[in-house]
Amino acid sequence: MVITLNAVDYAIILGYILVMVLVGYALKKYMKTGEDFFLSGRSLPQWITGLAFLSANLGALEIIGMVANSAKYGIATVHFYWVGAIPAMVFLGVFMMPFYYGSRVRTVPEYLKLRYNEATRGLNAISFAIMTVLMSGISLYAMALLFKLMLGWPLTQSILVAAVVVLLYVFWGGLSSSIYNEVIQFFLIWLGLLPIVFLGLKQVGGFAGFTARIQETLLHSIKYLGTSNNPLGVDWFGVVMGLGFVLSFGYWTTDFLVVQRALASKNLNAARMTPIVAAFPKMLVPIIVVIPGLVALLVLPEFAPAALPTADYNSALILLMKHYLPNGLLGLAITALLASFMSGMAGNVTAFNTIWTYDIYGTYIRKGRPDAHYLKVGRYTTVVGIAISVGTAYIVKSFPNLMDYMQLIFSFFNAPLFATFLLGMFWKKATAWGGFWGLLVGILTAAGHFLLYKLGFLNYHSDMAANFYQAIWAWTADFVVTIGVSLFTAKRDPKELVGLVFGLTPKPKAEARWYARPAVWGTVAVIVAVVLNVIFW
Amino acid sequence: MTDTIETKDEGAGMKQGHALDLKLPIGWLLGGYGALLTVYGLLTKKETYAVSLGINVNLIWGILMLVVGGGFLLAAFLKKTRG
Numbered sequence: 001m002v003i004t005l006n007a008v009d010y011a012i013i014l015g016y017i018l019v020m021v022l023v024g025y026a027l028k029k030y031m032k033t034g035e036d037f038f039l040s041g042r043s044l045p046q047w048i049t050g051l052a053f054l055s056a057n058l059g060a061l062e063i064i065g066m067v068a069n070s071a072k073y074g075i076a077t078v079h080f081y082w083v084g085a086i087p088a089m090v091f092l093g094v095f096m097m098p099f100y101y102g103s104r105v106r107t108v109p110e111y112l113k114l115r116y117n118e119a120t121r122g123l124n125a126i127s128f129a130i131m132t133v134l135m136s137g138i139s140l141y142a143m144a145l146l147f148k149l150m151l152g153w154p155l156t157q158s159i160l161v162a163a164v165v166v167l168l169y170v171f172w173g174g175l176s177s178s179i180y181n182e183v184i185q186f187f188l189i190w191l192g193l194l195p196i197v198f199l200g201l202k203q204v205g206g207f208a209g210f211t212a213r214i215q216e217t218l219l220h221s222i223k224y225l226g227t228s229n230n231p232l233g234v235d236w237f238g239v240v241m242g243l244g245f246v247l248s249f250g251y252w253t254t255d256f257l258v259v260q261r262a263l264a265s266k267n268l269n270a271a272r273m274t275p276i277v278a279a280f281p282k283m284l285v286p287i288i289v290v291i292p293g294l295v296a297l298l299v300l301p302e303f304a305p306a307a308l309p310t311a312d313y314n315s316a317l318i319l320l321m322k323h324y325l326p327n328g329l330l331g332l333a334i335t336a337l338l339a340s341f342m343s344g345m346a347g348n349v350t351a352f353n354t355i356w357t358y359d360i361y362g363t364y365i366r367k368g369r370p371d372a373h374y375l376k377v378g379r380y381t382t383v384v385g386i387a388i389s390v391g392t393a394y395i396v397k398s399f400p401n402l403m404d405y406m407q408l409i410f411s412f413f414n415a416p417l418f419a420t421f422l423l424g425m426f427w428k429k430a431t432a433w434g435g436f437w438g439l440l441v442g443i444l445t446a447a448g449h450f451l452l453y454k455l456g457f458l459n460y461h462s463d464m465a466a467n468f469y470q471a472i473w474a475w476t477a478d479f480v481v482t483i484g485v486s487l488f489t490a491k492r493d494p495k496e497l498v499g500l501v502f503g504l505t506p507k508p509k510a511e512a513r514w515y516a517r518p519a520v521w522g523t524v525a526v527i528v529a530v531v532l533n534v535i536f537w
Numbered sequence: 538m539t540d541t542i543e544t545k546d547e548g549a550g551m552k553q554g555h556a557l558d559l560k561l562p563i564g565w566l567l568g569g570y571g572a573l574l575t576v577y578g579l580l581t582k583k584e585t586y587a588v589s590l591g592i593n594v595n596l597i598w599g600i601l602m603l604v605v606g607g608g609f610l611l612a613a614f615l616k617k618t619r620g
Contacts, residue, residue, distance in 0.1 A: 008577050012570060019566045026557055048559055180559055187563060191570075191602060195594055203590060326585045328577050328595040332570060 003150050003322050009331025016188070016335045017165055020342070024169025024177045034374045037174035038354040039106060040264035044176075048183055049270065050277025053261040055182035057251075058189060059344035060337045061142050061406070063289060067320075068313035070293020071303060074218025075536055077293065078286045082221075083244040085282050086529040088252035089275040090522040095502075096253055097262060097518075099425050101271035103499045106263070108256040109359040115424045115500050116435030118363075123439055125359035127413050128256060129352055133385060134409060136348035137392025143341035144393070150318055150334075159393055162338075166346050167386045170353075171379055175264060178343070178350040182261075185339040186281070192329075192336030193288040199324045200295030210294050218294070221536045234465045242468025246475040250414035254421050257351045272518035279525040283532060292320050299323065345389065352385045353378050408450065408467065415471035416442020419478035423486075426502045428494060431486040438482025446474035560613035568606025574599030 031037045070077040105111045109128065113121035144158035169177040204210065211219060222236075234242070252258060252275065265271035296316040297303050300323065303311050321333050357378045366373070396405070420439045423430040449470045452458045460466040497504050514520055578596030586593055 008573065011573060015566065015569060015573075019562055023557070023562050030557070176557075180557075180562070183559060184563055184566065187567060187605075191567070191598075191605070195589075195598055199589055199592070199594070324589055326581075326589055326595060328574050328581075329589075329598055332574070332598075 002152050003330065005151060005331060005334070006327045008328050009334065012328075012331035013335050013338065016339060019184070020177075020181055021165065021168050023180050024172040027173030027176050027180070030176070031172070031174055031375070034357075034371045034378065035106075036176075037375050037378050038350075038357065039260070040174070040176045040179060042264060043266050044179065044264045044270075046265060046270040046273045046277055048179060049261050049265045049274040051186045051281070052179040052182040053258055053274050054278035054282055055186045055189075055340070055343060056258050056261060056347045058186070058285065058340060059139060060146075060340040061139065061344070063189065063193075063337075063340065064142075064146075064314055064317050066285075066289040067293045067296070067317040070290040071296045071311075071316045072293075072313050074214070074294065075221050075290060076218075077290050078221050078532070078536060079239055079243060081282060081286055082529045082533050083239060084248040085252065086279050086525055087244065088248040089279045089282065090525050091249065092253045092259075092262075093272045093275040093518045094522045096421070096425060097272040097275075098268065098505065099500055099502070100259060101263060101265070101268050102505070107355055107358050108254060108259055109355060111500070112420070112424070112435070113359075115497070116420075116430075117432035120420070120432070120436040120439060121359060122364070123436065124417065125355050125363075127443070129355050129360065131409055131413050132257065132348040132352040132355070133388045134392055134396075135406070136345050136352070136385070136389040137394075137396050138406060139341050139344040139348065140389050141393035141396040143338070143345075146318070146337065146341075159390060162342060162345070163386050163390050166342055166349065167382060170346050170349055170386075171382045174378065175260065175350050175354070178346040179261060179264060181339070181343045181346055185336070185343045188332075188336040188339045190288065192333040193292070195329050196295075196320050196324050196333070197288060197291050200292060200299065200320065204295055204298045209298065213298055214294060218297075221533060223537055234462065234468055238465055238468040238472075242472050246415050246418060246471040247410060247468065249422075250416075250418035250471065250475070251410055254417045255414055256355060257347055260351055260354065269512045269516065269518070273516075273521065276518055276521045276525060279522075280528075283525075283529060292317060296320055349382060349385045349389065353381045356381050356385070411467050411471040411474060412443060412446045412450075416446065416474045416478035419475045420482060423479065423482050424501070427483075428497060428501045428504055429486055429491060430482055431489040431491055433489045434482045434484075434486030437485045438478045441481040442474045442478030445477035446470055449473050558613050558616070560609045560616075564606050564609030564613060566606070567602050568610060571599050571602030571604070571606050575603060 030041070033041070035041055066077060066080065069080070100108075100111060103111065103114060105114065107125075109121040109125040112124050140159055140162060143162055144153075144155045147153040147158045148155050169181065173180070201207075201209075204213075258275075262271045262274035265274055293316060296319065300316070300319050301307065302319060303316065321330060325333055357374050361377055361381075362369075362374055416439055419442060420435055423438070424435060449458070453460070453466050453470070458466070460469065494504055499505050574595045576599075578593050578599050581593075581595065583591070583593075585595075
């Protein structure tokens, strides 16, 4: 399936790389302090942090994977958006952000230190640092693999070129470069993929074409969730608790990669609005993933009913690009994928930078140095982080299924962490060691469940169901152990917890005007998500 | 806590930091792509568009991107002249 590009396509790809490097260079002169480099000087307006918040998650792997899911599971894929994202994003903005932004912490582990203790912070900082370099390696490897298959570019050269471009702009502009790239990527993804949606709908005859020619079970989001006997292999409990509650809240509310974008906001109201601004375009993402997935079933010979058992679903989007786009728009669509791989990698590298410099280096290795020292360490950590990513890219090469691998990492680290945060922010009796042991047992429970499943002691209808239930078990273990240990260990002085815990923190007096309030827009977002669920029932 | 709305966005009165207006690079990039695709769309023959159901999508999408890119540049320009 090699695609041939012409000069116009290459001009579009090079234009993007040039603009990114220039933006990084232009940001260089603003990077005077650690806060500038790691948190964009807490100065960005909410439309920028909001779009970056969304794009940090809208990586190319995500898009390719969700188009594949849509071809495989049909409209039920919308659960990853309307159930598995919107409620968590609104909850983060309305209820949790006052404690994150209000306490002026610079990282997620730093909050854990203030709320629990140093050990809890260390456990989270180290596991998060490992997770980010693994994820960054995945982005890098997936991109190189795609370009090798699609364009015939050599694997090693693709990895090195992408690594150098990301290195240049993150080294110069820190988090700002990363965020600016994400916002540009947001527009490129929509502009690059919408032509496929329009041409696909035109060819199959619109939604009527879907209902006439696609099997009924693929066209409903909720109707067939009564039992796990549906294309997804998961029942309503797994979807609501596993995806909608544990995995989604775990990812959106505790993953520093996304939370860091909100912390870069210029004030508390903008920080709270960040995930809510992101929620609206997030609800629309199914347009560019679900429709192409269904179109693929109808127009591509590779996905004809007879070929389905052996179909490689992950190739659906690329095949559609080749099927519909002439040179010119083809270059634009490839640039959109390139941009989202690079911003996925840059996002992980900047998060790694910050955690390493503040929570590991600045805490355990060299404490109390002047700010300029940490700024310098941050810059050079970029180089190290990217070098490690290149290394992990070659490790990832030995894993056959990238999406499974990613979901697995999330259910290990994010799912239990959400219980620790929920109790930390909303239950003032959670103690320091309760937090630590809860988190540790949660991670170990995920590991134990994974082993039992792989060894065949546990059975589910699909790997996805296994992931959902793994997350539920890890979360429950963390929740129960945190409460149990808290009942028997020393409580913290409530005075130390002001600003960190609900009920001990005074409400901000000067609320924004009603039309700018997070609670108002959060409610609107939830209502729209419910209406969408009903329409595609 | 500064939980109030600032009437000026990332304009001159804000805390200093990242004064680079992101609307400019977005506008130039998308506008540039639009111009390139429009010209390319005008120059290419009908056979190029056999894949896209016979529609000259480069021309249509090029004009759309010119408008979007131009919109960002205009917004950046208006802010600069007002601020």
